[in-house]
Amino acid sequence: MINLSGSIAGVHFKNPLVMASGTFGFGKEYAQYYDISVLGGIAGKGLTLHPKSGNEGLRVFETPSGMLNSVGLENPGIKHFLENEAGFWEGLDLARIVNLGGDHIDEYIEGALLINQDSRIREAKGLKAVDIIELNISCPNVKEGGLAYGIKTEKAREVVREVRAVTSIPLVIKLSPNAEDLVSMAVMCEEEGADGVSLINTISAMKIDVYKRKSVFRNLYAGLSGPAIKPIALRMVHQVASRVNIPVIGVGGITSATDVIEFIMAGASLVQIGTYNFVNIHAGEELLSGITEFMNNEGIQTLDEIRGII
Amino acid sequence: MAEIMSNIQVSPGVFRIKISGKYEGRIGQFYMLRGSRIDPLLSRPLSIFDLKDHYIEFLYQVVGEGTHLFASLKRGDSLNLVGPLGNGFPDIEGRTALVGGGIGIAPLYFAAKQLRDTDIYLGFREEACLVTDFNSISSNVRIKVGGSILDEVVFEDYDHILVCGPTGMLKAAKQKQVEQDYHGNVYVSVENKMACGIGACLVCSVKGPEGTKRACVEGPVFLAKEVDLDD
Ligand SMILES: Cc1cc2nc3c(=O)[nH]c(=O)nc-3n(C[C@H](O)[C@H](O)[C@H](O)COP(=O)(O)OP(=O)(O)OC[C@H]3O[C@@H](n4cnc5c(N)ncnc54)[C@H](O)[C@@H]3O)c2cc1C
Numbered sequence A: 001m002i003n004l005s006g007s008i009a010g011v012h013f014k015n016p017l018v019m020a021s022g023t024f025g026f027g028k029e030y031a032q033y034y035d036i037s038v039l040g041g042i043a044g045k046g047l048t049l050h051p052k053s054g055n056e057g058l059r060v061f062e063t064p065s066g067m068l069n070s071v072g073l074e075n076p077g078i079k080h081f082l083e084n085e086a087g088f089w090e091g092l093d094l095a096r097i098v099n100l101g102g103d104h105i106d107e108y109i110e111g112a113l114l115i116n117q118d119s120r121i122r123e124a125k126g127l128k129a130v131d132i133i134e135l136n137i138s139c140p141n142v143k144e145g146g147l148a149y150g151i152k153t154e155k156a157r158e159v160v161r162e163v164r165a166v167t168s169i170p171l172v173i174k175l176s177p178n179a180e181d182l183v184s185m186a187v188m189c190e191e192e193g194a195d196g197v198s199l200i201n202t203i204s205a206m207k208i209d210v211y212k213r214k215s216v217f218r219n220l221y222a223g224l225s226g227p228a229i230k231p232i233a234l235r236m237v238h239q240v241a242s243r244v245n246i247p248v249i250g251v252g253g254i255t256s257a258t259d260v261i262e263f264i265m266a267g268a269s270l271v272q273i274g275t276y277n278f279v280n281i282h283a284g285e286e287l288l289s290g291i292t293e294f295m296n297n298e299g300i301q302t303l304d305e306i307r308g309i310i
Numbered sequence B: 001m002a003e004i005m006s007n008i009q010v011s012p013g014v015f016r017i018k019i020s021g022k023y024e025g026r027i028g029q030f031y032m033l034r035g036s037r038i039d040p041l042l043s044r045p046l047s048i049f050d051l052k053d054h055y056i057e058f059l060y061q062v063v064g065e066g067t068h069l070f071a072s073l074k075r076g077d078s079l080n081l082v083g084p085l086g087n088g089f090p091d092i093e094g095r096t097a098l099v100g101g102g103i104g105i106a107p108l109y110f111a112a113k114q115l116r117d118t119d120i121y122l123g124f125r126e127e128a129c130l131v132t133d134f135n136s137i138s139s140n141v142r143i144k145v146g147g148s149i150l151d152e153v154v155f156e157d158y159d160h161i162l163v164c165g166p167t168g169m170l171k172a173a174k175q176k177q178v179e180q181d182y183h184g185n186v187y188v189s190v191e192n193k194m195a196c197g198i199g200a201c202l203v204c205s206v207k208g209p210e211g212t213k214r215a216c217v218e219g220p221v222f223l224a225k226e227v228d229l230d231d
């Protein structure tokens, strides 16, 4: 019998497939197309303390084997999520990850507090909607000039430490490939008591309209995702996984079962699927059967046999 | 995967593709189509041109890589499609003007076949297409090549105006409603770039006085006054 399961801080994942934040809504849309409870987990759309209407102007541009997005964290806010979406999550038999963003450190803390408090209230009724908080530190630090928290290790340390202090919910830090020193960033997360790291978020990138002589995006830069970034993501996951002892979630450009296996071989405990959901509406269930088939063919029983073998 | 029954060029750079299978859809709804596994990456949104019990048809203009790839497909080849998506035009009663500019005529054929009491206005920049097809389903088809077809539409004669075409045309319709203080409904079908097509990714959001809406779910058809139209 093939066993695909894994865990992070005691949270069970029936398989390594987790849908990436911002690409899967809160799961309802894709649930119309397949039974999403076959998945290991889902990370919801990035939430901030207050609702955000997102960026103005064009928000997407296709590139060779990839796409740029400039959604700007459009989201209904944490309260709205807890009141209107979390109920749907209670009924899901998979690991449920809230992705938490913020424009400054106080927003992260207050957001984490709200989620923590909500979890307590649900727990008292024997319910649960959130298994893990994934902290998105790629957000611009509005107070300090807009440079993302995820660039400098010591700036990020403040956020991780403060959020860790206010929540007992397992905490995963989502790392940005734009970090000055990604390995030191991951080591810092481990030092500060994070239960895991996920990487990579989108790569800061650009597209110019040569006729209009300006960037196609009002924000100048946008985030690159999709197969184009996979080789970079894989290298980064490999580097980080060989330096930390907490679980690493590999993210970036996965579009096939063998892509998933590559990340596992590079040392990832789990993987996240983002852009591929747009390409193949049945991505989750098809990747799952692909992995199972690969393991059968290769005579592999558990992912532990191949994890981090490179 | 669905099998292509035919894929015919109906005017320079404009193709009509017929895909076999049983499909659903309302007027103004669309499908996401793709002919590649990965490259080009995103699926392309196309409006329902026509629908029968054993096939669906789309009318598309070749503009870039994705539609170029569609144009190369032959009878017997296959395509992937997801749909029907979007809200489509609401169920309406009363006199209706269907106004299409360029490839924006695509959803109007299906609409004209189903709505009663409609007049059809089709505008083209250089060369008209599918004129015979439209004439075969309606006796009230007005065609204009060059210039603005919107100028031909007397808004006051109608309860509803449905406009589908380039953003400039949608903006002009919105403006005309304001200028003429027209109290009927002006509906526009927006063409925003999309990724997931089902409301999960928020890249196609449209802003308006009541906040942001997803073109792929709450749209692509909106009341003109509900949305800010920018290029
Ligand atoms: C709801 C809806 C219905 C549509 N119905 C039709 C139709 O019936 N017939 C038709 O010919 N065209 C229609 N379009 C426009 C059509 O989707 C684009 O022309 C097509 O995606 C261009 O792809 P490409 O690869 O040839 O061009 P490229 O420019 O190479 O495409 C690059 C990217 O931009 C996107 N894109 C480019 N132009 C448009 C556009 N005008 N609208 C939306 N996305 C765009 C593509 O989808 C792709 O992601 C519709 C668009 C929408 C949103």
Ligand SMILES: Cc1cc2nc3c(=O)[nH]c(=O)nc-3n(C[C@H](O)[C@H](O)[C@H](O)COP(=O)(O)O)c2cc1C
Pocket: A020, A021, A022, A023, A045, A046, A047, A069, A071, A073, A099, A136, A174, A200, A201, A202, A224, A225, A226, A227, A229, A251, A252, A253, A254, A272, A273, A274, A275, A276, B201, B203
């Ligand atoms: C449209 C879009 C929205 C995204 N929104 C978020 C978000 O809100 N929070 C976050 O941490 N990551 C977000 N991401 C990043 C993805 O979760 C993922 O890290 C990245 O896209 C790389 O994976 P992929 O190549 O499989 O898409 C978003 C990505 C896309 C394409």
